[in-house]
Amino acid sequence: MKSFKPSLAQAIALHILIVLLFSFSFLTETDDAQMAPPADIIEATVLDGAEIDAEAERLKQNEANKQQAEKQHQEQLENARKTEEQLLQQAKKQRVLEEQKIQEAAEKRKQEALEEKKLQEQLVAKRKEEEKKLEEAKERQALEQKKAKEAAEKQKQAELEKQKEVEEKQKEVEKQKQLEKQKQQEVEREAKLKEQKLAEAMREKQQEAEIKKLEQEKKLQEQKALEQQKKLQEQKSEEAKRQEQAKQADAKAKAEKERQLADEKAKAEKAKQAALNAEKAKQAAEADAKAKAEKDKQLAAEKADKERQAKIAAEKAEKERMAAEAEAKAKAEKERQAKLAAEKAEKAEKERLAAEAAAKAKAEQERQAAIAAAERAEKERQAAEAAAAAAAKAASDKQAVDSAKQMIARKVEGAWTRPINATQGLRCTIQVKLLASGDVMDAVVIGSSGDPIFDRSAENAVRKASPLPVPQDRNLFNQEFRVFTFVFKPE
Secondary structure (H helix, E strand, O other): OHHHHHHHHHHHHHHHHHHHHHHHHHHHHHHHHHHOHHHHHHHHOOOOHHHHHHHHHHHHHHHHHHHHHHHHHHHHHHHHHHHHHHHHHHHHHHHHHHHHHHHHHHHHHHHHHHHHHHHHHHHHHHHHHHHHHHHHHHHHHHHHHHHHHHHHHHHHHHHHHHHHHHHHHHHHHHHHHHHHHHHHHHHHHHHHHHHHHHHHHHHHHHHHHHHHHHHHHHHHHHHHHHHHHHHHHHHHHHHHHHHHHHHHHHHHHHHHHHHHHHHHHHHHHHHHHHHHHHHHHHHHHHHHHHHHHHHHHHHHHHHHHHHHHHHHHHHHHHHHHHHHHHHHHHHHHHHHHHHHHHHHHHHHHHHHHHHHHHHHHHHHHHHHHHHHHHHHHHHHHHHHHHHHHHHHHHHHHHHHHHHHHHHHHHHHHHHOOOOOOOOOOOOEEEEEEEOOOOOEEEEEEEEOOOOHHHHHHHHHHHHHOOOOOOOOOHHHHHHHOOEEEEEEOOO
């Protein structure tokens, strides 16, 4: 469909140009038609010979102008046809260029495929070299592990000997500790004997100190008894003082109570006076409210009278307005009738002109329809060819995909090693990611058989079968084999 875009745009541009040319010719004919009617008025006027000749000359000139306009119209149509042919030629050239570009792109893709094949061969060689290096590295690693093991054995033997020496040293240290402990125990026994003697001397001193303490406590008790007597006397004197203070407080409280009664009486008198003042204020407010209500009533009456006068004036204005509207309607109806008559005459003229234009448009439309039918037939032919090619390619692609999948399944089965305990009839679904060369990037079981050992053997078989046989068509590979799944069910 890409190759038809320029031709379609050119066809639309051509159609617009033809419509503009047709509109121009229509306007020219309309002007001529509008200029013609004054000639019909001559039959009602008496003219002399010179005027008749002049009028005949004018009509002849109008006819010549009309023929010239028709000739120009035909030339414009011919130019438009030639322009359309040029555009079609350009579209064909454009299509040829696009086909050449498609062929060049196919050649380029083919070259890229060859380059990729070379690259894949290089990758295979590189992979083999890397595998060789890995084998050498494994051998080196095995030697290093062997040396490390021997070194570890030697180090272990050295550590055992060292440990024995340490144990012997620890035994000697423990013996010395036991001797020191025995000496320390003897020293401790001697120290305990000395402590016992000191303790007995201290007990004797404590007994003497206790006797002295008892004598001091007795003296203190006697002093306390004297102090208690003094305190009792002081308490009695304080009680007397408190009683005196209580009497004074009662007298003071009585005086305060009398003062409070006097204050309450004054407050009651003041409240009574305030109530009288409030009553007077209330009466004054009622009088003011009554006066205000009377005034509002009077204002309402005045307002109602004004509204009545305004209503009368509005009714009068409405009557005058309705009379003016009736007069305006009669005038408008008269003007509408005149306008209808003029429009009717104009419509008849337009219908005549439209009939002529329709006839011309129909002829042009039939020509355009013929051109469009030819273009449609060409497009349908190309579409049919493209559909047939697509169907053939789809069938070929399907056959190539089926064939490749069958070969992949056979190669994977050939690389598979059956586990010892695997039962018959097991199957699993594997997702495989490939390079364009068929080399396996990854293989993962996405639908388990229920036996993990069988699943792992299937994954290993896919990796071992790398590279897998895939189609050479790059697009087909990207669509079907870049990442694909297949059911592994060995017979």
